[in-house]
Amino acid sequence: MRRSASNAKKPKVQDRKYLRPDEARRLIEAAGKRGRYPFRDKVLIRLVYRHGLRAREGVGMRWSQVDLEQGVIHIARVKGSNDSTHSLDRDELRDLRKLRQQVTGLYVFETERGGPLSVDALQYIVREAGRAARLDVEVHPHMLRHAAGYALANEGVDTRLIQDFLGHADIRHTAHYTALSPRRLAAVRVR
16 A cells, blocks of 8 residues: 555654753753652763763762762773773762762662662663753763763864863764864854
8 A cells, every 4th residue: 555645754853962061951950850869860960971971881880980089080981992080070079979978889870789770770861851851852871972072072172182081092983073063163264
C-alpha cells in the first residue's frame, strides 16, 4: 500500500549534540530539584559539565581523585585520553565537602549500596532533569562534555588548551569545537 504525501514519514531532524551554557545551567538547577538524591545529582551534573567529563569518568570518580585541601580533582580519562588535573571552583569545593560527609564509600557519586552510579543511572538523571528543565532537545550526558568544549571555544580559549582540558590525545577531536565558534572568524575581514 502506497503512502499518501500527507502520511509520509518526515525525515528526522538531527538534534544538536551540545547544550548552550544557559541550557546547562537550567539542567543543573532542575537536577537539584528532582529525584531521590537531588543534591548528589546536581553536583554530578555540574562536574560533568564544567570539567568536560565523559559519563563513565563522572560516575566512576573516586574520593582519592579529589583533593579538597588543594582544591583540585585528578581526572582519570577513559578511551585512551590523557589524564588531567583541574582546579575546582568555590561552589564545587563547598558542595564536594558537603557530599563527602554524606557518603561512606570510595566513590564520590555512590548508590545506596556504596558502589558507583552506573552510566545508565546518569543517563536517566540527565534525561529527567532535561525534561524538568523543559529543554527543547533530548538530553544525554555526552552533550555536557560537548557543551564544555563549545563554551571554551566561544570564550576564545586556545584549541591546544581545550585539547588538554578535555584530555584529547589527538587535536583533530578538539578542532570541531572551534568550527562553530563565532570568534573563530571574527578577526577575518574581506577588504
